[in-house]
Amino acid sequence: MTEADAEADELGATTPPPPRHWEADVLLRDGRTAHIRPMQPADRELLVDFYSRVSDESKYYRFFSPMPELSERDLDRFTRVDHRDRVALILLVAGHMIAVGRYDTIRPGYAEVAFLVEDKHQGRGIGQLLLEHLAQAGRERGVEEFVAEVLPDNQAMIHTFKDAGYQVKSAFEDGVMEMVFRIDPTDTAIGVMEQREHRAEYASIERFFSPRSVAIIGASRRQDTIGRALVRHLVLGNFGGRIHVVNPNADSVAGMPAWKTVGDIPGEVDVAIVAVPAEAVQDVVLDCAAKGVHGLVVISSGFAETGEEGRMRQRRLVGLSRSYGLRLIGPNALGIINTDPEVSLNASLSSVMPPRGRAGFFCQSGALGSAILEKVQNRGLGLTTFVSAGNRADVSGNDLLQYWEEDDATEVVLLYLESIGNPRKFSRVARRVSRRKPIVAVRSGRSSQGVPMGHAVRKIGAPPEAVDAMFRQAGIIQVESLEEMFDVAQLLAHQPLPRGRRVAIVGNSDALGLLAADAANSVGLVVNKTVALGADATAEDFEDALDGAIDDPEVDAVVAIFIPPLNVAGAREDVANVLAAVGEQSDKPIVSTFLGTEGVPELLRVPDVAGSSAGRGSVPSYPAVEAAVRALAHVVEYAVWLRVPQSTVADLDSTDRDAARHLVNELLMNHPEGRDLDFGEQHRLLRAYGIDLWDTYAVETLDEATAAGEALGWDVVLKATADHLRDRPDLAHVWRNIDTPEEMAHAWSSLNDLITDPERAGFVVQRNAPPGIPVTIATMEDPLFGPVLSFGIGGPLTELLGDRSYRIPPLADHDAQDMVREIKASPLLFGYRGSEIVDVGEIERLVRQVAQLQHDLPQVRALQLPLVLAGADGTSVLGASVRVEPVKDPRSDWFVRRLSSMPGDTLPD
Structure with a gap:
């Protein structure tokens, strides 16, 4: 064993290994693949071989002086990294190193970054790719800013930094350009990354x-x-x-x-x-x-x-x-x-x-x-x-x-x-x-x-x-x-999108017309017009009726029904010609039940100059009117989705992401295995996202309950929080409107008598909240999907019936609105049977803020607001539970470009 090998073994024994997810297969600009991984002491020979293939000009750009070969000291310095303050990533193709990038921490939160790419592989977007991966590694190690020193002639590297989407500040001194930038994953930086990913995969x-x-x-x-x-x-x-x-x-x-x-x-x-x-x-x-x-x-x-x-x-x-x-x-x-x-x-x-x-x-x-x-x-x-x-x-x-x-x-x-x-x-x-x-x-x-x-x-x-x-x-x-x-x-490929849900039914079969109307009503379409032509309707009758339906401003789509009459020669071809001609000219979609055929029959096709089998305006036919209406309903829902603005939002004025990240990182430093947050920690985390968690006093004795009531200024509630008690529909675990020590004593005695096994009840004291509808908001970090958000009305019936809505953060502007409205129990929030309409806007704000918290902090493995009382004048967040754990595997859509791998894979060297 050589001295260098012995030193490498010693380093490997003392330096913690890098995170496994720093190693990945990646896609380059030209659509070919490569492998990225952290530098190891055993890579000396790879580095020497790589360096021998790099031109003198590229070496000069990297080191600002002629350096034809790397000395033993250089090799030792470049390959011995601690994967914390000194991080180096290499890019491999066919086992050969073709590029290396590294950062070295100068002071806490501030690191110098540099790259070297083999000349024949320059222009493949490798520098940008290495910068993405180094920035993500730096963020995980607490680095906030990168600095790079670049010779003015090295325009390719200057563009690599300026085109990364970061806010780059440049200064020129002693013939060297210094470029400084924060490496926060801003929307601009992520957008640049996604565009490069898109071009490479295309x-x-x-x-x-x-x-x-x-x-x-x-x-x-x-x-x-x-x-x-x-x-x-x-x-x-x-x-x-x-x-x-x-x-x-x-x-x-x-x-x-x-x-x-x-x-x-x-x-x-x-x-x-x-x-x-x-x-x-x-x-x-x-x-x-x-x-x-x-x-x-x-x-x-x-x-x-x-x-x-x-x-x-x-x-x-x-x-x-x-x-x-x-x-x-x-x-x-x-x-x-x-x-x-x-x-x-x-x-x-x-x-x-x-x-x-x-x-x-x-x-x-x-x-x-x-x-x-x-x-x-x-x-x-x-x-x-x-x-x-x-x-x-x-x-x-x-x-x-x-x-x-x-x-x-x-x-x-x-x-x-x-x-x-x-x-x-x-x-x-x-x-x-x-x-x-x-x-x-x-x-x-x-x-x-x-x-x-x-x-x-x-x-x-x-x-x-x-x-x-x-x-x-x-x-x-x-x-x-x-x-x-x-x-x-076949509807999307040949007909225009509808403008709304209003439908006209035109046909020569009353029975099928009724079936079509029933089917339309059952899938959320509105039948605004029905034209029953009768069994002996001619092609001219169909043409007039179809033209009238299409011209009607109260109609967004047309369902045409044709069953051939008995003993009427040529009727099929004549009506088909009418349907094809009207379909070609119409700016509203037409679906048909034409002779019970399936697909786009030859008779209903419009020639396509682009060479397709059937052109725009061809009228699709369905063997059953229910299938035609169901297909139309799906297309209507898509058209409605298209019209809704898709911008993502976050209430930035009430969000302190840095404080939340600091809290979570501090907790995990002291508890690397993860743990549940206590009330004070929950309060700090939620407050960073503009969520006011009401004070809660856990009590085990009457004296503690009385002291809590006095601390809160009375008008309090005493309630049990154990899972088997808090979802009881009779609310027998809650005693409200307690204003004096005597009332607290009575409440304590009554609940202890009423509840079996009171020592497991988990009693708490809180201020008495205004009346409202109980709702729950919860998130989880799924191993495959990342953050998942849910919303529902509080209580056991929601759990039994599964009446919850779900979304995947980040949320678009309308997602919170849709979540609140799509549950079956949503009328309770909107004045059901004359009750007060609650402050739905505040519920939506809470949903958005919880979604943003979970999106920002993958270390939050689960978060629940099990009881939020929504009233006419706002909401009261009366409870929370939060668990944080270290991120063992990155989200499947992290802030770097990487190809997915099979679970449990050992990635190739």
């Missing part, structure tokens, strides 16, 4: 859908093999690029020359479709990495869906792919499709190439994917792109949302989700995408919270209602089945 997926060349690895000469099917589907789909087949045991496959390895293929290969046995996939990854392939679509099965051995194989596959810069769709995937005529890519196991349309589709199950493609074709819906991601080990629905947001051809996003690996990011991205394009989703396992084999996600602690609320909050149209998804999609 770039990584765009390469999959627009390859110039595709290699099929595992192509076979036998007709009944997966590899041969992939070749056939690519060829028959008229792929616009080059197709290469790889088979080490054949000279040709399907009339095309076969290459022994990917490396033997002349020219570049953008995407590799992998269909080899699972145990051989790892070697394929290495071959593709050496060739410079951008991404892999792994059709092969035999991974996490097969059990623990396959799960470990999948972890190695993901780690190896990312370590070499490759993105991965799959494994156990059906494949990908792009219907763009310029590309015409069918790199999937499905023989069905769907028609060109306006919707992008993401699913996970391969078997279900085949059924989906057939259903799309039968309905005449059409797709732009399709991804069946199988086990979703790397590329997920979040990546596809980032791509579809920028894809002009995709106007509707369809998601079939069997699991959600990063729901906070999903919510954040979906909120943004939904403002531009509707998202329709089916989520399996809603009641069981189960996930299929092969999908590794952390356990969800939040109730299913909270997940549903997250979907609504993000503007996602959540439906119950694939059939309902297509019902909604």
Whole structure:
């Protein structure tokens, strides 16, 4: 063992290891992956090799003087860090260091930061990425400000700091520019980070859908093999690029020359479709990495869906792919499709190439994917792109949302989700995408919270209602089945959005008209107009009635019903022509029950100049009027969501975040395992967010109760707070209006006689609160979702009936309003049966402030305001419970860009 190795071992024994979450796979600007992790003493050789590849100019920019080599002292200084005051992060690709960034604390809260990036990797956004991760590490270690010294000629580094979204102050002295900035995660800095994340993820997926060349690895000469099917589907789909087949045991496959390895293929290969046995996939990854392939679509099965051995194989596959810069769709995937005529890519196991349309589709199950493609074709819906991601080990629905947001051809996003690996990011991205394009989703396992084999996600602690609320909050149209998804999609793809809930029903069947009206009323639509044309109505009658309904300012959408009359030749074609012509010109949506057909029938289609199977204005048909009305109701709800401003708010004037963070950090320093807050600590924490917690005196004897009453100036209550007593509907655990020692003695005696086991009652004394409606506000830090907020009316009936509303912070301006109003018991707050209307605005303020507290402080694992009395003149917060714990795992959507990993993964070196 060398002296340096011995010193490294000694350092490792004395320096605490860095937090595990500082290590992550990341995505660079060009859509390729890399691995970031803290520097270790054993990285000396990596550092020497890296430094030898850096140009003299870059070295000069970093050290302000010629430094062709690093001395032993330099190596020791750069690799020996304590992960607290001296932090260094390195970026790796294929096991080689390509960049390093570090900060060194100069004084408490103030650190100097610097970077060095290998020249051939400059321009890939690496400096910005390292700055994000160093800033987050610094925040966790109490650093508040970074300072950087930069030579004026080093414009790239100057822009790295100025473009990070921080407020940078610059000064020039002795030929060096000093840049100082606070590293608070401001809205601007987070917005910059999210934009970079968006561009990188878009770039990584765009390469999959627009390859110039595709290699099929595992192509076979036998007709009944997966590899041969992939070749056939690519060829028959008229792929616009080059197709290469790889088979080490054949000279040709399907009339095309076969290459022994990917490396033997002349020219570049953008995407590799992998269909080899699972145990051989790892070697394929290495071959593709050496060739410079951008991404892999792994059709092969035999991974996490097969059990623990396959799960470990999948972890190695993901780690190896990312370590070499490759993105991965799959494994156990059906494949990908792009219907763009310029590309015409069918790199999937499905023989069905769907028609060109306006919707992008993401699913996970391969078997279900085949059924989906057939259903799309039968309905005449059409797709732009399709991804069946199988086990979703790397590329997920979040990546596809980032791509579809920028894809002009995709106007509707369809998601079939069997699991959600990063729901906070999903919510954040979906909120943004939904403002531009509707998202329709089916989520399996809603009641069981189960996930299929092969999908590794952390356990969800939040109730299913909270997940549903997250979907609504993000503007996602959540439906119950694939059939309902297509019902909604064909309306969104071909008809304009409605302006409101008012509906006209036009048809030649009175019975179906009544069914449509009943269905509309049951889903919140308002039938403002009904035109019964009679069984012998002509096409001209339909045209007049439809025109009248569309022109009516009291109508926002039209339901058209046509059942062909007996012995009337040509009626079907004539009415279809009318519906298609009116639909093409209408600025209001039209849905139909036309001959009981499903989808967009040929007769009701409008030609599309963009090449889609059916253009804008085509009228969708539903086999039942109930399905037509239900689809319309979903679209109406989305249109209403679009019209509501989505700005997030926080009552900054009454919020002292620094004081709250200081309190929580102080508590955890003294109690690293976490603990429940006492009353004084609860009061300080809530006061920092503008919440006034009423004084509470816990008492165990009559003397203590009397002293508490005197301290509060009397007019007090004595009440039991034990869980088994405080939710009693008869309120037998509370004695009110106590004004003297004698009254307190009487109350104490009476409650002790009335309550069984009074020593466990948990008696407290408080001021007598004004009358009001009891409400509860609670939050929790879910291991998967992060903060979850709930609201309800206080009492056991709320718990028994599950009458609570949920949201995922941060809240938009209207979310608190919606939470208060959507519970079934909300009329109690709005003058039910002549009672006083409470101060709902103050309830909403409390909801917003509690949500902001939980959003700001992930160390708060649970917070509850179990009794808030809401009256006409305000609210009284009479109780609270708060627990703080250290953050062992960061939220899935932290303040840095990182790719998600499977739970329990050991990340690759």
